[in-house]
Amino acid sequence: MGELFSLQQLVNGLQLGSIYALIALGYTMVYGIVRLINFAHGDFYMLGAYAAYAAFFLFNAYIMPGNVFVFIVLIVAMIGGAAVAMLANRFAYKPLRYKPKLSSLVTAIGVSMFLEYFCSALPVIGPSPRGFPEILPKVMWKIGSAQVSNYVVIDLVVAAALMAGLTLLVQKSPLGRAMRAVSEDKDAAKLMGINVEGIISFTFLVGGAFAGAAGLLAGLTYPRITPYMGILPGLKAFISAVLGGIGNIPGAMLGAYIMGIAETTANAYNSLLGEGIAFVILIIVLLVRPTGLLGEKTADKI
Amino acid sequence: MGNFKLPRLLIVAVIFFIVVTVLSLDQVYILNGYFMVIINRCMIFVILASSLNLINGITGQFSLGHMGFAAVGAYVSGTITTLLLKLPPPPPGFAISGSMFIFVVAILVGGISAAFVGFLIGFPSLRLKGDYLAIVTLGFGEIIRTILNNIDYVGGPRGLLGIPKFSNFTSIWAFTLLTIVLLRNLVQSSHGRAMLSIRENELASELCGIDTTRYKVMGFVVGAFFAGVAGGLLAHLLQIAHPTQYGFLPSCLVLIMVYAGGMGSMTGSILAAFCLTFLTEGLRVGIDALPVFTFGATTFRIGTEWVMVIYSVLLVLIMLFRTEGIMGMREAKLLIIEEKKK
Amino acid sequence: MSALLSIQKMSHYFGGLKAVSDFTFDVPEGVIYGLIGPNGSGKTTTFNLITGIYAPTEGKIFFDGKDITGHKPFRIVQGGIARTFQNLRIFGNLSVVDNIRVARHYTVKSGFFTSILRLPSFRKEEEEIREDAMQLIKMMHLEDRALDNAKNLPYGALRRLEIARALATKPKLVLLDEPAAGMNPKETEELMGLIRRVRDEFKVTVFLIEHHMKLVMNVCERVKVIDFGETIAEGAPQDVGKDPKVLEAYLGRGGAEC
Numbered sequence: 073m074g075e076l077f078s079l080q081q082l083v084n085g086l087q088l089g090s091i092y093a094l095i096a097l098g099y100t101m102v103y104g105i106v107r108l109i110n111f112a113h114g115d116f117y118m119l120g121a122y123a124a125y126a127a128f129f130l131f132n133a134y135i136m137p138g139n140v141f142v143f144i145v146l147i148v149a150m151i152g153g154a155a156v157a158m159l160a161n162r163f164a165y166k167p168l169r170y171k172p173k174l175s176s177l178v179t180a181i182g183v184s185m186f187l188e189y190f191c192s193a194l195p196v197i198g199p200s201p202r203g204f205p206e207i208l209p210k211v212m213w214k215i216g217s218a219q220v221s222n223y224v225v226i227d228l229v230v231a232a233a234l235m236a237g238l239t240l241l242v243q244k245s246p247l248g249r250a251m252r253a254v255s256e257d258k259d260a261a262k263l264m265g266i267n268v269e270g271i272i273s274f275t276f277l278v279g280g281a282f283a284g285a286a287g288l289l290a291g292l293t294y295p296r297i298t299p300y301m302g303i304l305p306g307l308k309a310f311i312s313a314v315l316g317g318i319g320n321i322p323g324a325m326l327g328a329y330i331m332g333i334a335e336t337t338a339n340a341y342n343s344l345l346g347e348g349i350a351f352v353i354l355i356i357v358l359l360v361r362p363t364g365l366l367g368e369k370t371a372d373k374i
Numbered sequence: 375m376g377n378f379k380l381p382r383l384l385i386v387a388v389i390f391f392i393v394v395t396v397l398s399l400d401q402v403y404i405l406n407g408y409f410m411v412i413i414n415r416c417m418i419f420v421i422l423a424s425s426l427n428l429i430n431g432i433t434g435q436f437s438l439g440h441m442g443f444a445a446v447g448a449y450v451s452g453t454i455t456t457l458l459l460k461l462p463p464p465p466p467g468f469a470i471s472g473s474m475f476i477f478v479v480a481i482l483v484g485g486i487s488a489a490f491v492g493f494l495i496g497f498p499s500l501r502l503k504g505d506y507l508a509i510v511t512l513g514f515g516e517i518i519r520t521i522l523n524n525i526d527y528v529g530g531p532r533g534l535l536g537i538p539k540f541s542n543f544t545s546i547w548a549f550t551l552l553t554i555v556l557l558r559n560l561v562q563s564s565h566g567r568a569m570l571s572i573r574e575n576e577l578a579s580e581l582c583g584i585d586t587t588r589y590k591v592m593g594f595v596v597g598a599f600f601a602g603v604a605g606g607l608l609a610h611l612l613q614i615a616h617p618t619q620y621g622f623l624p625s626c627l628v629l630i631m632v633y634a635g636g637m638g639s640m641t642g643s644i645l646a647a648f649c650l651t652f653l654t655e656g657l658r659v660g661i662d663a664l665p666v667f668t669f670g671a672t673t674f675r676i677g678t679e680w681v682m683v684i685y686s687v688l689l690v691l692i693m694l695f696r697t698e699g700i701m702g703m704r705e706a707k708l709l710i711i712e713e714k715k716k
Numbered sequence: 717m718s719a720l721l722s723i724q725k726m727s728h729y730f731g732g733l734k735a736v737s738d739f740t741f742d743v744p745e746g747v748i749y750g751l752i753g754p755n756g757s758g759k760t761t762t763f764n765l766i767t768g769i770y771a772p773t774e775g776k777i778f779f780d781g782k783d784i785t786g787h788k789p790f791r792i793v794q795g796g797i798a799r800t801f802q803n804l805r806i807f808g809n810l811s812v813v814d815n816i817r818v819a820r821h822y823t824v825k826s827g828f829f830t831s832i833l834r835l836p837s838f839r840k841e842e843e844e845i846r847e848d849a850m851q852l853i854k855m856m857h858l859e860d861r862a863l864d865n866a867k868n869l870p871y872g873a874l875r876r877l878e879i880a881r882a883l884a885t886k887p888k889l890v891l892l893d894e895p896a897a898g899m900n901p902k903e904t905e906e907l908m909g910l911i912r913r914v915r916d917e918f919k920v921t922v923f924l925i926e927h928h929m930k931l932v933m934n935v936c937e938r939v940k941v942i943d944f945g946e947t948i949a950e951g952a953p954q955d956v957g958k959d960p961k962v963l964e965a966y967l968g969r970g971g972a973e974c
Contacts, residue, residue, distance in 0.1 A: 109505045167694055174436070174504050178633065179693040181438075185626055185686035193679035303622065307516070310509065344524045351513040355498060358506060556832045563831040563838070564817065564824045564845065567810070571818040574807035581767060581805075583793040583822035583885050592828070638809075703809055713846060 089332025090231035094286035095309035098279030104319035114306015120284025123152030153284020204295035317367025423643035425600035431638035433593030434573025439515025445620035447602025448609035451484030488602025496591035533616030642701035726775030750936030798887035808867030819884035
């Protein structure tokens with residue numbers, strides 16, 4: 073039990089928040105575009121971590137500077153996450169696009185279960201936890217009263233870079249405009265010649281890639297990976313997205329950092345509270361301000 | 375009279391009881407101890423699936439934390455019986471009926487505790503629709519599991535051990551029959567129709583004078599009660615209650631059963647509970663019998679996790695190709711209370 | 717005749733959009749009252765406000781002498797107001813009989829335990845409910861489809877079912893939301909007869925909204941015309957039908973259906 077409010081807690085919270093942010097962005101983008109809570113999103117994160125793990129062993133033979141190695145492994149993790157996301161969309165979600173939403177939700181649960189149990193059952197992965205290799209030697213610095221490692225820097229920098237890239241994409245590029253159009257009104261977008269399914273597929277790609285990146289960062293920072301590692305972080309990242317306003321990209325980032333700091337602080341106080349704080353936040357948000365911090369109120373016309 | 379189907383259902387249940395009992399006698403030895411364990415598990419899952427069906431299929435809510443209710447029932451009833459066992463033994467003559475009495479009371483108290491938790495969870499459900507309700511119920515299930523994992527008095531991460539083995543075929547059969555009859559009576563009464571109307575069209579239901587809040591909560595409370603009963607029976611069968619038995623993934627298994635049987639059909643839940651429990655055992659046996667592969671220095675065993683892989687694929691296939699499962703929303707004639715036609 | 721329903725200075729805004737503007741009117745008891753206006757004029761919103769689906773931004777609603785402003789829908793229905801929906805909200809997977817029996821539920825006295833144990837008082841009450849429901853079904857000419865699932869009924873039967881269900885709540889006031897939507901002239905004639913019968917035999921006040929002029933002019937005894945949330949005219953149908961403002965709002969818009 074450390075001090076409750078200290079620089080160290082803040083640093084740890086920002087680190088955790090970075091990981092949650094990358095996962096939360098995927099949730100919020102997919103929800104924004106197809107109104108689906110993709111239960112399997114946390115599992116894309118898990119697969120990213122395992123992809124990175126595999127990449128480490130594949131490329132370990134080549135000599136290269138640590139930073140480059142991390143970069144390559146990051147790319148592999150992102151490709152892994154993106155690939156699974158697009159496959160899930162193509163085979164499980166797309167067929168149910170125009171059916172009642174509950175079917176898609178249940179299918180997402182099924183996909184999530186499948187990914188977890190499949191990885192658990194595959195002999196090459198297996199149900200037992202694996203230690204994530206130390207890809208980059210750890211270096212510690214002291215800033216004020218806090219111990220900050222280079223891993224923290226990597227987490228923050230990677231998350232910031234990806235988030236900046238996404239914001240640029242969504243706000244400034246034609247592709248981003250199309251994405252916003254589709255999330256606003258699918259049918260209207262179609263009538264304007266936008267390839268709606270393509271945009272949806274691309275959204276899953278980006279969301280999955282971000283989740284994969286988060287998986288790598290998590291593997292580095294908390295070096296114990298299991299096939300079930302995606303369940304709780306996925307849930308907490310989703311709650312972060314709800315906190316910020318589901319469907320809202322800056323909201324997801326804001327919510328995730330709040331969640332990261334809240335969880336780290338609560339955990340210092342009491343480990344039970346640390347585990348439960350996410351759900352407490354969820355219930356407060358849904359009771360007090362269901363649209364989230366940055367979300368807009370939409371009235372339902374009856 | 376409108377009730378003459380009950381004797382027919384009762385007759386079928388009694389025949390089932392007699393057949394299984396006879397076949398499991400040592401002399402006959404067709405159904406040995408192993409089969410009895412499976413049949414007992416089948417019936418407990420019948421209770422779990424039918425109670426989830428009441429919440430998801432009849433009232434149209436979406437609960438993903440059903441095993442959380444079962445956990446409450448398991449831990450509460452288990453704690454009662456283990457505590458009472460520590461007391462000095464009762465006078466002889468009281469012993470046999472006494473322990474049965476304590477068992478039934480413990481199960482019911484477990485159920486009522488679970489019902490109370492269902493009441494607490496029912497309230498957030500008021501304002502939430504499908505997606506968010508799913509997440510909140512999932513969250514509640516996880517909260518329950520986390521809390522139980524952290525209470526050392528009931529064993530914490532080791533689980534509650536040393537629960538007496540009070541569950542046997544007869545008691546489980548009796549509770550299962552009671553569950554089926556009571557749930558059937560509820561659904562085919564005016565209260566049940568009120569719940570169904572919420573599923574069909576909540577706004578119209580409200581505009582027919584139905585207090586939808588009350589009935590949504592009632593769905594959770596009654597569903598939770600029976601789940602708690604099932605949890606208690608399970609704990610007294612396995613002689614242990616452990617947090618990992620009651621998390622998100624076990625809840626999903628019950629969900630798969632209800633979908634496979636047909637969301638909204640109690641007959642479907644019963645059939646699916648039996649089929650899937652037997653199938654799980656069959657797959658497990660089959661997979662264990664598979665040879666072990668060796669590639670160079672590494673050995674590949676096909677593990678029993680593949681059973682759950684198959685079930686998750688089953689769920690996705692049901693959603694893609696046959697959302698209504700086996701029965702859709704229909705019930706077998708056996709379970710329908712007939713009404714006089716004029 | 718006293719006012720059964722009294723709306724006073726009722727306004728409603730959706731965000732910045734004014735849907736209903738300063739409505740004040742009375743619906744007298746025993747009358748067939750009509751509210752007409754083009755699409756988007758605020759008719760359905762008015763019904764939603766009266767039945768408690770929304771609480772009005774401003775103003776008050778009095779029913780049977782009591783202030784029902786902002787009450788929850790089910791309480792309002794239990795108080796004696798029933799309604800049908802423009803886009804039909806029947807319970808598709810329930811039978812016709814069950815649809816009607818749902819509407820009787822709030823009057824049921826059997827409690828939870830009495831019901832699950834099927835005690836004699838419960839069985840007797842179920843019998844009564846069933847008989848009442850069958851009577852309504854016969855009156856609405858639905859008896860040959862009584863046990864069918866509602867979703868399998870043809871459109872005309874569904875409309876009659878909605879009305880039957882509304883009547884099963886034992887209302888004093890029945891709100892009909894575009895009851896003639898999708899009907900051909902013959903069906904509309906039958907509907908007009910049905911509305912009159914409903915008012916006469918069930919002793920209810922009928923308040924309907926429509927944009928089908930002929931139905932309103934022939935069946936209603938008092939009429940209120942609205943557009944963009946504001947009242948244009950009110951009174952007896954013959955007078956309103958000649959009002960120049962009404963004619964402009966309707967004929968200027970591509971003609972009324974006559």
